Amino acid sequence: QKEVEQDPGPLSVPEGAIVSLNCTYSNSAFQYFMWYRQYSRKGPELLMYTYSSGNKEDGRFTAQVDKSSKYISLFIRDSQPSDSATYLCAMKGGGSPRGLIQGAQKLVFGQGTRLTINP
Amino acid sequence: DAGVTQSPTHLIKTRGQQVTLRCSPKSGHDTVSWYQQALGQGPQFIFQYYEEEERQRGNFPDRFSGHQFPNYSSELNVNALLLGDSALYLCASTKRLSNQPQHFGDGTRLSIL
Known part of the structure; x- marks a missing residue:
């Protein structure tokens, strides 16, 4: 099982629609x-x-x-043709107790969802 | 304010050859990470450099190596190229002791024949 799962699509919606993109993950250390x-x-x-x-x-x-x-989810309102792209979710672990990132943590990505907004 | 810059933009090599890719981080950033993105997939972490040393490494063989220079720029080297190394190689930079996110360059597209 992958650490981060993302539906690859493709997803095609008409201009002006609300778009919902989602990812699930398994590592509870992601912050x-x-x-x-x-x-x-x-x-x-x-x-x-x-x-x-x-x-x-x-x-x-x-x-x-x-x-x-x-x-996690990403919502796009009033979608435009210029929003047509691949959307990637990414996540990483937390840092020190002071909240600073002690060494930038590596990013773990989903597969990406290919989105097309039709005029 | 220049963002992350990578060179070259596209490279064609044959199996067994060696390649060097270059990255200049965004102004003010001191940490560089490299990712490999196969077609239709999300980027996969290769390794990360700060203070001129490799600090984290993903699940990539020793054929992949890197370097960071005093000006924070970085190189990715791949030896004994395989057909499976064909991918978009992305460089990302951030400021280590901060909560800033990583910013990416446009990548180097490497094709192995």
Whole structure:
């Protein structure tokens, strides 16, 4: 079993739809959760970065983390054709008791979900 | 403010050859990590460097080695290339003693013939 599971899709929705992307994980030591967007022939671009459980909103994007269920989600509202890309979830362990990362922890990624927004 | 830069963007090699990939971290960052991304897969952690030493390593053979220079830039070396080494190689940087996330370059696409 992989540490992080992500449905690879592909997922195709009409412009303006609400998109829900999800990942599950097995390692309870993960404390930081990220969503990256990756366009074709480009590197991953950070979208959302959250610590522990809860919600975080940034414009049309909302990230949710439920550590009790080991489940994270990314919601995209009012989806646009420019949102068409591969979305990668990533996570890593925590740091020192002071909250600082003592040595940046390695990221563990899901497989990525390929999303297409149709005009 | 320059982000993470990688060179070259694309490389074609044959089996058995050796290759060196280069990375310059984002300004202000001191830690560099390398990842391998096969087609249709998420990136897999290879290793991480800070203070010019390898600090963490993923499940990759010794054919994969690296180096970090005093200016924090880094190299990834792969010896005795195999067809299975064909992938996008990504470099990510961050500031070690912080809660900052890792930022990625656009990668080097390595093709093995």
